[in-house]
Amino acid sequence: MRAAALVSLVGRDLRRSMRTFWVAALGIAAGVATLVFFLGLAAGMRAVVFGKILPLDQVEVIPPESSVGSVLSMLGARPPGIDEAQARALRRAEGVRLALPRLRLAFPTSGRGGRAMFGRDVGSGEIPADGVDPTMVRGDLRPGADFEDPIGRASNRPCATDADCGAASGEFCDLVSLPVSGQPRPAGHCSPPIPAVVSPYLVEVFNGAIAPAHGLPRLGDLLLRQAEGLILEWDLGRAGLGAARQGTPRRVHAKLVGVSPRAMDLGVTVPMAVARRLNREYASEDAATRYSSVVVYLRDPSRMTEVAARVRAEGLEVRTRGAEQMGLLATAVTVILSLASVVTVLVAALNIAHGFAAMIAERRGELGLLRALGATRRDVRLLLVLEAAAIGAGATALGLAAGRAAAWGCDVVARTRLPDFPFKPDTWFVFSGRMVLGVLLFGVAACVLAALRPAWRAAKTDPAAALSGGVG
Amino acid sequence: MSETPLPSPDPAVTAHLALRDVRKRYPGGRVALDGVSVSVAPGELVAVTGRSGSGKSTLLHVAGALDRDFEGEVRVLGRSLAALSDAEAAALRHASIGYVFQAFHLVASWTVRQNVALPASFAPAPVPDLAARVDRWIERVGLAGRGDDLPTALSGGQRQRVAIARALLMEPRILLCDEPTGSLDAETGASILGLFESLHAERAMTVLLVTHEARATAIATRVLTLDEGRLVDDVAQARGVA
Ligand SMILES: Nc1ncnc2c1ncn2[C@@H]1O[C@H](COP(=O)(O)OP(=O)(O)OP(=O)(O)O)[C@@H](O)[C@H]1O
Ligand SMILES: [Mg+2]
Numbered sequence: 001m002r003a004a005a006l007v008s009l010v011g012r013d014l015r016r017s018m019r020t021f022w023v024a025a026l027g028i029a030a031g032v033a034t035l036v037f038f039l040g041l042a043a044g045m046r047a048v049v050f051g052k053i054l055p056l057d058q059v060e061v062i063p064p065e066s067s068v069g070s071v072l073s074m075l076g077a078r079p080p081g082i083d084e085a086q087a088r089a090l091r092r093a094e095g096v097r098l099a100l101p102r103l104r105l106a107f108p109t110s111g112r113g114g115r116a117m118f119g120r121d122v123g124s125g126e127i128p129a130d131g132v133d134p135t136m137v138r139g140d141l142r143p144g145a146d147f148e149d150p151i152g153r154a155s156n157r158p159c160a161t162d163a164d165c166g167a168a169s170g171e172f173c174d175l176v177s178l179p180v181s182g183q184p185r186p187a188g189h190c191s192p193p194i195p196a197v198v199s200p201y202l203v204e205v206f207n208g209a210i211a212p213a214h215g216l217p218r219l220g221d222l223l224l225r226q227a228e229g230l231i232l233e234w235d236l237g238r239a240g241l242g243a244a245r246q247g248t249p250r251r252v253h254a255k256l257v258g259v260s261p262r263a264m265d266l267g268v269t270v271p272m273a274v275a276r277r278l279n280r281e282y283a284s285e286d287a288a289t290r291y292s293s294v295v296v297y298l299r300d301p302s303r304m305t306e307v308a309a310r311v312r313a314e315g316l317e318v319r320t321r322g323a324e325q326m327g328l329l330a331t332a333v334t335v336i337l338s339l340a341s342v343v344t345v346l347v348a349a350l351n352i353a354h355g356f357a358a359m360i361a362e363r364r365g366e367l368g369l370l371r372a373l374g375a376t377r378r379d380v381r382l383l384l385v386l387e388a389a390a391i392g393a394g395a396t397a398l399g400l401a402a403g404r405a406a407a408w409g410c411d412v413v414a415r416t417r418l419p420d421f422p423f424k425p426d427t428w429f430v431f432s433g434r435m436v437l438g439v440l441l442f443g444v445a446a447c448v449l450a451a452l453r454p455a456w457r458a459a460k461t462d463p464a465a466a467l468s469g470g471v472g
Numbered sequence: 473m474s475e476t477p478l479p480s481p482d483p484a485v486t487a488h489l490a491l492r493d494v495r496k497r498y499p500g501g502r503v504a505l506d507g508v509s510v511s512v513a514p515g516e517l518v519a520v521t522g523r524s525g526s527g528k529s530t531l532l533h534v535a536g537a538l539d540r541d542f543e544g545e546v547r548v549l550g551r552s553l554a555a556l557s558d559a560e561a562a563a564l565r566h567a568s569i570g571y572v573f574q575a576f577h578l579v580a581s582w583t584v585r586q587n588v589a590l591p592a593s594f595a596p597a598p599v600p601d602l603a604a605r606v607d608r609w610i611e612r613v614g615l616a617g618r619g620d621d622l623p624t625a626l627s628g629g630q631r632q633r634v635a636i637a638r639a640l641l642m643e644p645r646i647l648l649c650d651e652p653t654g655s656l657d658a659e660t661g662a663s664i665l666g667l668f669e670s671l672h673a674e675r676a677m678t679v680l681l682v683t684h685e686a687r688a689t690a691i692a693t694r695v696l697t698l699d700e701g702r703l704v705d706d707v708a709q710a711r712g713v714a
Contacts, residue, residue, distance in 0.1 A: 005593040016581050369577040372538055373638075374566025374594030376559045462541070464533035467573055468650075 001379040010386045017359055017387060024355045025395040027348030032399025032443045033406065035341035039439070040407050040429035042334035048425045057301045060319040061090060061099075061294045061311050081290025082316065089314060090294050095307050097297045100262060103131040103275040104292035106283035107247075108239030111254070113232035118216050121233075125240030128267035129196075130292065131275020137197050140260035147195045147257065149273035154191035165190035172253040178235055179251075193231060193255035196270050199263040208420050218420065230256040232268070237282045244282035262295070293319075345446050348395075353450035356388065360458045367458050368466025377459040384455035385448055392447025396440050404431060487511040487547070488646055488678040489535050494544035496530050496701075504530040505542070506701035512694075514645070517672050517679040519692035526698040528682040529650050535680060536569050536648045537561045549645065566594045570639030570647045574654040576631045578623040584610060585619040588637045595642070609637040613667060629660035636667065643675075650682045658687075665691055 018025070063080035082101065091099035105128070112123030134147040141147060159165050159173040171190040179185050207218040237249035254268065263269035280288040298307055308318045360367065367380055375383075407429040414428060489512040496505040504527045512518055520528050533539040534546055537553050540561060546553045549568055556564065578587050589606045592599040599605065610619050613633040615626075623631050632652060639647060649668070653661030669691045672679050681688060689695050697705035 001594055002596075002598070004598075005595075009593055012582065012586070365575065365577050366579060368538075370590075370594075371562065372536075372565055372571045373591040374562050374642075376562040378559070379562075379594070462539055464539035467538065467571075467575075467577065468529060468533075 013387055014390055020359050021355050021391055024351040025391055027351050028395035029399035031341055031345030031348045032396045033403035034344055036400055036403035036439050037406050038337035038341055039435055040431045043430035044428045046330055047430050058295055058297045061296055062317050062319050064317055082294055083290055087291055087294050090296055093310050095299050095303045097299045100136050100295040101291040102293045105129045105275060106279050106287035107237055107244035108242050109236050110239040111232045111234040114230055130264050131270050131272040133272050136262050137260040141258040145257035147271050149271050150192035157190045159188045159190050175251040178249045193253040194270050194274050195257040196254040196268040197258045197260040197263040198268055199265050200259055200261055201265045203259055208424055212420055247282040349446035349450040352447050356451045356454040360454045364466045368463040371463035380459040381455045385451055388447045388451030389444050392444040396443025488514050488549055490547040492545045494542055496534055496542045504701050508703050510703060512678055514678055515676045516694055517692050518694045519689040520682045520696045521684055522698035527701040528698055532648050532650050532682050537565055568644050568646055570644040572635050572639050572649040572652045574651040576635045578631055578634055580623055583620050584634050587634055588641055591641050609641055613637045628656050632664055647677050647679045
């Protein structure tokens with residue numbers, strides 16, 4: 001049978017058979033809709049969890065357990081830390097794209113800031129901070145900003161207040177010691193602020209948890225750009241929880257110059273040179289030279305285990321943050337929900353199979369006539385299977401549209417009705433072209449499979465038997 | 473309208489239909505044809521009669537390659553049915569045999585035109601001037617102007633005319649009819665028989681007409697009688713002899 005004739009016959013038949021099949025087709029559409037909905041939701045959750053919260057392509061390498069380290073240090077061994085040689089080895093290890101050493105400030109700090117933006121200062125009694133190599137965050141800085149230790153550029157003019165340094169100079173009045181109430185304000189000298197970056201994670205946490213609780217505005221893109229001038233008054237060597245072992249606590253200024261995924265999650269990240277200098281001042285020489293961790297970026301996330309093994313071979317540890325467990329959980333939930341949807345589609349396909357059997361019984365005489373007029377068994381099979389494929393494609397397309405519409409509706413409800421929380425995504429769903437194509441193929445395949453048996457049986461029927469009897 | 477070429481142009485073929493010692497047993501064990509041998513020459517109009525259950529329909533199905541599960545030999549236009557593949561049998565049915573049944577087997581949701589044009593779907597190449605050909609046949613069976621009607625808008629006799637036009641669209645050499653007037657009233661039946669008679673005269677087709685109506689046998693050139701699956705009578709007759 002010629003393809004054009006087959007297609008036109010299928011087209012004409014479809015209009016008839018939709019009267020029989022619309023219920024079954026709606027069943028398929030419903031199954032497909034739930035299937036893409038859950039698959040899209042699962043992909044969306046993975047995107048949020050592994051894209052923003054727990055990136056799978058990076059792993060933090062830390063020194064071995066600190067309990068061992070403290071025993072060693074009692075015996076006069078070096079305190080825990082990763083030395084330059086180890087960091088270089090990590091950088092050169094196979095499968096590693098980038099190894100970013102971090103130097104934690106090894107003494108307490110606290111701070112406050114944001115008056116210009118929020119109308120009042122937002123402070124923290126404890127500010128964790130670390131230093132990274134400037135090249136690591138250069139791409140995330142706002143235009144014109146640099147990420148270098150400003151100490152060499154300081155004018156060091158004496159001052160009592162920030163105003164003494166002059167707004168145009170861009171310097172602030174750093175104090176040689178912390179002010180104590182009831183005593184004269186300590187002397188200061190003018191210095192440019194230390195550049196600092198924070199993580200998108202911190203911005204999310206601020207927007208989702210801190211801002212709503214304190215009646216502060218969210219840091220959207222616009223506000224973040226305005227945050228150019230966000231200055232942190234930073235007290236070094238003293239915090240709510242204690243004081244540094246050495247050095248005199250004093251006050252400096254830091255300036256937010258960018259948001260970088262390579263900044264530490266909860267805290268501020270400054271240039272490596274600053275971290276070294278301050279650790280040397282308030283902690284120890286070791287704290288200034290031995291890295292507290294190295295973040296290793298993988299070329300291929302699936303080779304995480306391999307790289308982790310290599311790291312352990314170096315005598316170092318890997319901090320996983322539960323990414324693997326979260327991955328398993330997300331996969332399990334996806335599998336369960338998808339299975340339920342697959343069952344729905346299969347039940348609908350059984351419905352179609354039943355409908356086809358009924359239709360074929362009804363059209364027995366007609367199919368016999370087609371054979372008499374010159375249709376081969378193959379033609380009859382093709383005709384029925386193509387019809388099933390067309391019904392499957394139509395129903396699946398409808399289901400895909402319905403599933404995506406439902407997803408869109410959920411996003412709207414989430415946007416307008418749910419309160420903000422950290423990592424609240426703009427969309428909860430991700431629909432990839434591959435997923436849509438796969439679901440489409442699946443829906444069509446389910447219908448075709450359902451139609452195969454009735455179609456084969458119809459093709460086997462003797463035209464003679466089909467044609468005798470009944471007045472049509 | 474061009475003549476359909478013979479599937480195998482064998483000059484020795486003198487019979488359009490040739491059955492030799494054909495035996496048909498249905499799955500239940502019932503023997504419907506029991507050693508039937510008959511040869512039908514080109515251009516004959518053969519009436520097949522007999523009591524109900526005598527095997528008339530079975531004979532027509534076997535001769536028309538609709539039922540190829542039998543013993544013995546059947547040749548259609550010189551080709552043995554047993555040797556044909558499913559596709560070859562389908563091609564033979566398509567090009568060389570037309571069928572008209574008691575039930576009209578029209579597709580109710582298609583127009584008269586679409587129903588008549590259906591056999592062209594199975595042609596190995598697009599049928600040239602199909603629309604004109606369809607209209608000519610609709611006109612020839614007396615339904616001029618009804619091409620866009622649905623079968624439900626037609627009377628029983630008119631529906632059978634649509635079925636006849638459909639059977640003849642590909643201009644087969646052999647026309648097989650199983651009680652074509654069986655569900656029609658006497659007057660309508662007579663007009664359908666008149667149509668067969670004139671078509672046979674003008675196209676020199678070979679026609680096998682299963683019937684148990686005396687009026688139908690009257691237009692035949694030869695009358696076969698079956699009883700219990702056996703050919704018990706084979707009478708040549710001049711037209712119009714009742
Ligand atoms: N599909 C079938 N399965 C089993 N037996 C059948 C089948 N078709 C016909 N028969 C039997 O074969 C015999 C011949 O049937 P057939 O239909 O050829 O008779 P017929 O002469 O056409 O009768 P009628 O005049 O009633 O149409 C009958 O006894 C019938 O019961
Ligand atoms: Mg019969």
